[in-house]
Amino acid sequence: MKTAARKFKDTIYQELSKTAKALGNPHRMEIIDLLAQGPFTVETIARYTGMTIANTSQHLQVLKNAQLVAINRKGNHIYYQLTGENVYATWTSLRELGMAHNAEVKKAIDDYRKGYHNGTAVTAAELLEKVHAGNAIVLDVRPEDEYHRGHIHNAISIPLDQLEKRIRELSKKQEIVAYCRGSLCMLVEEAVALLTQHGYKARKFDDGYMDWALKGYPTAMTI
Amino acid sequence: MKTAARKFKDTIYQELSKTAKALGNPHRMEIIDLLAQGPFTVETIARYTGMTIANTSQHLQVLKNAQLVAINRKGNHIYYQLTGENVYATWTSLRELGMAHNAEVKKAIDDYRKGYHNGTAVTAAELLEKVHAGNAIVLDVRPEDEYHRGHIHNAISIPLDQLEKRIRELSKKQEIVAYCRGSLCMLVEEAVALLTQHGYKARKFDDGYMDWALKGYPTAMTI
DNA sequence: CGGGCATTCAATAGATTTATTGAATAGATA
């Protein structure tokens, strides 16, 4: 026979583990990571993650049941978004833990970054100084709507997929510091490689926008 | 064909989800919660969680493979312990998230508390007043070492497992406000029930020490 | 060296999770 205390604990841990289970799938982790940038439709999420629509929807239902995401109808589309900042905070916590304890993760990131030969990254403190001094072009290479929702103060937006054809908008004389979402987002690597290749003085800020914003550093948004 | 970027993401999310998966089981969550108190043997963990030894061992292997716990031989026993503070930090983050978003959890805690018929809890503001006025005994029922690391200003320490035999140290005339860790810790409920049963005027402060300290209310520590 | 004890391993059946498929639904638009 179980004591009341045992039953209580069983319930609590059972319920709490549901949250962790919902996060414990690679596709759903990628979805959380993506939704941290803002609300997206099922179709967009599916395209980003390379899943079928039906499969994506199914994973979104799991996240919704665990109260990690919520929906928001707009016209013919349904936008999914995180239910709160604490969802992203927990995902960050898990990511940090994984990155600290899992050698495979470290190796994969290292290998991928090394493949680009993009030199060392600018630190947040260095970038803050550059932003204040105004002696560097800060370049946001994320998709444009993510830029509009929030970006580093004084940054300009050229999404990666437009960078090649719009590259003349940039100056070869000033240093360019490019950034994207951060941590696991590798848009910035491709951007810096492209810029360097075209003779620009480009460096990367690979902490990304989320980290910058979380530090309370200056941001802006356009409406 | 998958792009290099897609392969990279697959690897990363696959690996990161392993950590979340390891945490995504009620038994393993309880083990993590227990190991936060310090190292324990398999047998102790099994007894505490109500599992068989073999099953406990199996879950511990899962946690070990995910690098969340490590072993430490001592004589004939093997002690399991968390591999770092960040493991507990992540578990805390998950717990907070679950408690914030999961109605079942809130309800279970509520119901369990109600089962003790310990009356209503003292709010933090009320307790603050009582502490200032000095017209209540503030009683810390956590294990003694936790009391020493930090406690509510002017609280006295009688760990729950010593309360029955040391109960005469308390006065029946003054109101007693007991507290423990908070959230999932139910020591305080048992303490108040015991005190009431012995004719003391006891109430509970069930936010617990962590909440009190986080509010910036007065605390003290002994060395 | 050998008995005893704590822990792990291996096998298995039952439960849960996952991706895929094609059909169903619910809002918007006309």
Added chain:
DNA sequence: TATCTATTCAATAAATCTATTGAATGCCCG
């Protein structure tokens, strides 16, 4: 009202996770 479109549901087979059992391992101590 009928049609269109984005999204969800339902069914299924394959994969993975879980608890249980009993046997195997490895370490201590006499």
